[in-house]
Amino acid sequence: MKNIITKGITKVYNPDTIPVVALDGVDLEIEQGEFTAIVGPSGSGKTTLLNIIGGLDKPSHGSVTISGTEITKMRDNKLIEFRKEHIGFVFQAYNLIPVLTAEENVEFVMLLQNRPSAERDQRTTELLEAVGLGDKRNTRPAQLSGGQQQRVAVARALAPKPDFILADEPTANLDSKSTENLLDIMARLNHEEGITFVFSTHDQRVIDRAHRVITLVDGKIATDELQNPEK
Amino acid sequence: MILKIAWRNIWRSRTRSLVVIGAIIVGIWAEIFLMSFSEGMVKSYIDNAIQSEISHIQLHQPDFLKDKEVKYVIDDASSLQQALQSTAHVKAATVRSLSNAMIASAKGARGVQIKAVDPANESAVTRIDTKVVEGEYFSEGKKNQILLGRSLAEKMNIKIRSKIVLTFTNLNGDITAAAFRVVGLYETDNTMVDDAVVYTTRQDFNKVLGGGDIAHEAALFLEDPEYLDTVFSVLQAQFPNLKVETYKQISPEIALFDSQMQLSTTIFTVILMLALVFGIINTMLMAVLERIKELGMLMAVGMNKARVFFMIMFETIMLGLVAGPIGLGLAYLTVLYFNHTGIDLGNWSEAMRQFGMSRVVYTTIRPSMFTELAIAVILTALIGSIYPALKAIRLRPVEAIRRI
Structure with missing residues (x-):
């Protein structure tokens, strides 16, 4: 079963000086196929939770289990390997590799996975078409708009066929049109291919499209609600 | 990637x-x-x-190296020269009679080393003939010719064609003197050599020295320095009574x-x-x-x-x-x-x-x-x-x- 289970996640920054509790006992379960938004005001712990779920950060206490594997005790390199196979990331600032073209950025993680060339080519083409950038494959990030870069980032996150896509404020730097466009693509991939998306966001446009909205306040889950998305 | x-x-x-x-x-x-x-x-x-002074390999009477006395001679030097010349990888070989001497002119006296050479063989080994900058190299038929370094000649105020007197010890151990005519001045790339070495012919010098076909030193130039060790070994075996040395041994500096x-x-x-x-x-x-x-x-x-x-x-x-x-x-x-x-x-x-x-x-x-x-x-x-x-x-x- 592909799911994410967190148990009693607590994250305290600066424990030895001025402790800041970012997360305070978060218990959560996210199933495959969800389109979930983690929301809350700034400093509520959204990004910290997403980072811990994605294995980019370690909790002070508690555990994260992804598809049956507890990742909180993994060593760094093992965690990198795990992320490569199971988790795709979409960052607020896109974080594409500036010296590679859109196509090469998408292909990159598949190369790390040692996928065969033909498979890489086919999937890269499919994904760039899916995000509407089939004609930009040889363009470098600097020549793409913010919305286009974020779509490349989504294609890159999807390329290794991860179990989950974790997106940290993916629309924060985008205009309305680009946001709508990106959300349409992600919603379609979720609906048609069953890809799980977990967002941290305080963008109402994203929240409106989510099937499940988890609200964090002061590092704790305040509400966890299912909703019918607007589209 | x-x-x-x-x-x-x-x-x-x-x-x-x-x-x-x-x-x-x-x-x-x-x-x-x-x-x-x-x-x-x-x-x-x-x-x-190597070219002006030492050559690749030298042979001496072992005692000569200790005392530098003229009595420690190599007999039948011409045969030795021919034997060396015909050794594999030897480009040229020469034999020399050597003696320390006093050179005198109107301006004073200085100590020098006489190298008495066979002109043709010597020029093949050290190419000293090409270093003559004034006058000429040894020519046939003239007696007691001498070549001086130009710097020595300048210091001693000696001109071409001047007659100079060299005083040295002969084979009997007696002090003797002989007059030589300066036929040429040479200049090498080593001032110390130019100041200290004078060249004459072995034929003339051996007469005043009191010997026949004698020499104190044999020197040879190789086709290629890479044959140094090979030729050295061959000569050591061939001339067990002589001290064979490479330029590295002769001049460790x-x-x-x-x-x-x-x-x-x-x-x-x-x-x-x-x-x-x-x-x-x-x-x-x-x-x-x-x-x-x-x-x-x-x-x-x-x-x-x-x-x-x-x-x-x-x-x-x-x-x-x-x-x-x-x-x-x-x-x-x-x-x-x-x-x-x-x-x-x-x-x-x-x-x-x-x-x-x-x-x-x-x-x-x-x-x-x-x-x-x-x-x-x-x-x-x-x-x-x-x-x-x-x-x-x-x-x-x-x-x-x-x-x-």
Whole structure:
């Protein structure tokens, strides 16, 4: 079963000086196929939770289990390997590799996975078409708009066929049109291919499209609600 | 793909990379030029010493080497000369009668060494005939001819065609004197030799010395110095009663000079490589520090630490690979040019001659130096990349990505 289970996640920054509790006992379960938004005001712990779920950060206490594997005790390199196979990331600032073209950025993680060339080519083409950038494959990030870069980032996150896509404020730097466009693509991939998306966001446009909205306040889950998305 | 990223990363900060590449090019060029210049000087020193003075191999009566007394002679010297001449790999051989003497002129007296030679054989070995700058070399039919170094003649105020008197000890141990006519003045690249050695013919000198076909020294010049050890062994076996010595044994300062030049070159290489290492560390550290966020992202999406480490290393090696061939090529062309034209150190020619070196230095270098330096540059790049690469892999993705 592909799911994410967190148990009693607590994250305290600066424990030895001025402790800041970012997360305070978060218990959560996210199933495959969800389109979930983690929301809350700034400093509520959204990004910290997403980072811990994605294995980019370690909790002070508690555990994260992804598809049956507890990742909180993994060593760094093992965690990198795990992320490569199971988790795709979409960052607020896109974080594409500036010296590679859109196509090469998408292909990159598949190369790390040692996928065969033909498979890489086919999937890269499919994904760039899916995000509407089939004609930009040889363009470098600097020549793409913010919305286009974020779509490349989504294609890159999807390329290794991860179990989950974790997106940290993916629309924060985008205009309305680009946001709508990106959300349409992600919603379609979720609906048609069953890809799980977990967002941290305080963008109402994203929240409106989510099937499940988890609200964090002061590092704790305040509400966890299912909703019918607007589209 | 990692190689592609590494290559493209180099050109992200074009100016900075070009500065490092330029530094490596200049470093390699300077290193090779200096080495070739040093080797040229060493070669000039050794060649001069061998050609003008020592030759490749010498043979003496063993006791002569201890006391330098004229009585320790090699008998039947002409036969020895012929035997040496017919030895494999020997280009030319000559025999000499030697004696310390006092040369007197109106201006005073000085101690000199008489080298009494067979003119044709001697010129084949030391090419002394080509160094005659005034007057002429020995000619047939004239008696008691003598060649002086020009510097000695100037100091003694002796002119061509002057008659001079040499006083020396003959074979019987008696002090004797003989008059010689100056037929020529020679000039080698070694002032000390010019000041101290006078040449006459063995035929004439042996008569006043009181001997027949005798000599004190046999010297030979090889077709190629690489046969030194071979010919040395052959002669040792062939002439067990004579002391056979190579130029390295006769003049150990040659080897010392050579090794000192090599040592100073090595020290220079180490200093240069250290400077390059710090230059590379500085550049690559900047490259890593300005890409922290990107490196964090690479690790976040699944690039493991080994790959990140090698990517930084590849970037550094590529800098070396771009700079290396250019530096080596430029250096090769420079060495080739000055090997052909030479570097005229005319302003220091007197000082150079004091040390037995030619005023024109022809740069020369062992081809293996290019390979060795190429390896040294790659190693330097590798060493220089270690710290920045370690810095990169110590990044924690979550912190790196958070950087602005």
